[in-house]
Amino acid sequence: GEDVEQSLFLSVREGDSSVINCTYTDSSSTYLYWYKQEPGAGLQLLTYIFSNMDMKQDQRLTVLLNKKDKHLSLRIADTQTGDSAIYFCAESGGGSYIPTFGRGTSLIVHP
Amino acid sequence: NAGVTQTPKFQVLKTGQSMTLQCAQDMNHEYMSWYRQDPGMGLRLIHYSVGAGITDQGEVPNGYNVSRSTTEDFPLRLLSAAPSQTSVYFCASSYTRTGGPYNEQFFGPGTRLTVL
Numbered sequence: 759g760e761d762v763e764q765s766l767f768l769s770v771r772e773g774d775s776s777v778i779n780c781t782y783t784d785s786s787s788t789y790l791y792w793y794k795q796e797p798g799a800g801l802q803l804l805t806y807i808f809s810n811m812d813m814k815q816d817q818r819l820t821v822l823l824n825k826k827d828k829h830l831s832l833r834i835a836d837t838q839t840g841d842s843a844i845y846f847c848a849e850s851g852g853g854s855y856i857p858t859f860g861r862g863t864s865l866i867v868h869p
Numbered sequence: 870n871a872g873v874t875q876t877p878k879f880q881v882l883k884t885g886q887s888m889t890l891q892c893a894q895d896m897n898h899e900y901m902s903w904y905r906q907d908p909g910m911g912l913r914l915i916h917y918s919v920g921a922g923i924t925d926q927g928e929v930p931n932g933y934n935v936s937r938s939t940t941e942d943f944p945l946r947l948l949s950a951a952p953s954q955t956s957v958y959f960c961a962s963s964y965t966r967t968g969g970p971y972n973e974q975f976f977g978p979g980t981r982l983t984v985l
Contacts, residue, residue, distance in 0.1 A: 793974075798978075799978055799979070800873075800959055800961075800976030800977050800978050800979055801895055801912075801959070801974075801976045802976070803973045803974070823886075824875065825917075846911070846912070856902070856914065856917065856927075857974065859911055859912040860903075861909065861911030862908060862911050862912075
């Protein structure tokens with residue numbers, strides 16, 4: 759079945775850029791998402807990208823998609839302590855509308 | 870709009886007890902789903918519903934039942950709780966069954982369940 763893979767942890771210094779990576783297996787994925795989960799809360803949609811796009815920028819966030827390699831990344835510029843959270847990659851499309859989530863990457867921002 | 874609400878926020882059960890986790894949404898969403906979140910495992914889909922009266926199994930349905938008698942409510946029942954069901958449970962909803970950014974999934978705040 760479809761699979762979405764992410765590394766479990768990322769530690770960065772405040773002010774640096776963070777890059778969270780994700781790979782997926784479903785070549786028919788149409789939409790790819792990044793969700794953010796803050797401690798003790800549910801997930802919230804952070805940003806998304808259509809599969810026919812290579813890049814999307816939204817303020818401090820940059821999403822890059824390499825469809826050939828099925829690789830998605832989320833870059834957070836000028837990372838702040840408030841960015842500390844778990845970031846989930848997800849994909850949907852093709853024959854299934856049910857999104858498939860990765861295991862989540864815990865981003866730790868230290869001063 | 871209250872969005873997606875879940876009750877209770879915390880629950881402790883003894884092995885063998887049954888209980889119902891409540892989920893409600895006030896956005897007139899067709900699609901609702903239940904996930905469990907365990908450390909290092911991410912989100913795993915338990916059951917989902919594409920509309921009132923229609924439910925289907927997800928990745929890990931054993932030990933759980935669901936029903937969807939109204940558009941707004943999607944309760945999750947634990948029939949006979951087991952320690953392996955200790956987890957954080959999230960309910961989610963979206964407008965339609967189709968994918969896309971216009972069909973953002975909205976998540977509830979979660980129910981933290983411990984089974985002793």
